[in-house]
Amino acid sequence: MRILVVEDEKSISDFLKTSLEEECFVVDVASDGEEGSFLARTNDYDLVILDNVLPKKSGKEVCQDLRGRGRLTPIIMLSAKAEVSDKVDLLDTGADDYLAKPFSFIELKSRIKALLRRPRNVEGSVLKVDDLEVDTREHSVKRAGKEVYLTRKELMLLEFLMRNKGAVVSRSAIMEHVWDIHADPFSNTIESHIFSLRKKIGGAGGKKLIHTIPGRGYKLSA
Ligand code: CA
DSSP, rough: OOEEEEEEHHHHHHHHHHHHHHOOOOOEESHHHHHHHHHHHHHHSEHHHHHEOSSSOOOOHHHHHHHHOOOOOEEEEEEOOHHHHHHHHHHTTTTTTTEESSSHHHHHHHHHHHHHHHHOOOSSSEEEEETTEEEETTEEETTTTEEEEOOOHHHHHHHHHTTTTTTTEEEEHHHHHHHHSSSSSSHHHHHHHHHHHHHHHOTTTTTOOEEEEETTTEOOOO
């Protein structure tokens, strides 16, 4: 899952990037409203964390921009002003949630998870396909009840495939949701990660779960 953080205070955006990456999210950072609006319009993020007071364009304006263009990406607004009128005002612009600064990362994390769960991901924290299980809260993977150890990137990739189980996901969709903006779209990164992922979750005589669909992408199904 890929998140855009729009925040001009470097200490906060650094903290968010590091903490969210530890939670297995892919994170891009924009440091002003114009850049944030541009990135959010040109990439398919799963969620945007948007500070309200920003250079060039306020969070509120960025939010209106996106909603005005029909972008439904979940947005959590951050603002130093914790007054109720402010909160209602921000939610009125189309933000899904609001958090007053200073905030605790644990609270932000639980709100992110709540927003990502709805409406399409009604399943709990454990994703299952055949005898393969991914616990998105614990970041653990089991095949036929046996623990499988994955790198963080492999885990992100597997989680993305699991959330789209039964559907063909294209290379560009994988690139958009599992790699950040600095990734080289022409490298064989995806192939090599699919290769190692297949090897690790293959298990002893287990059913093949990750299928290559020539010319279209990959599909995870039993
Ligand atoms: Ca700010």
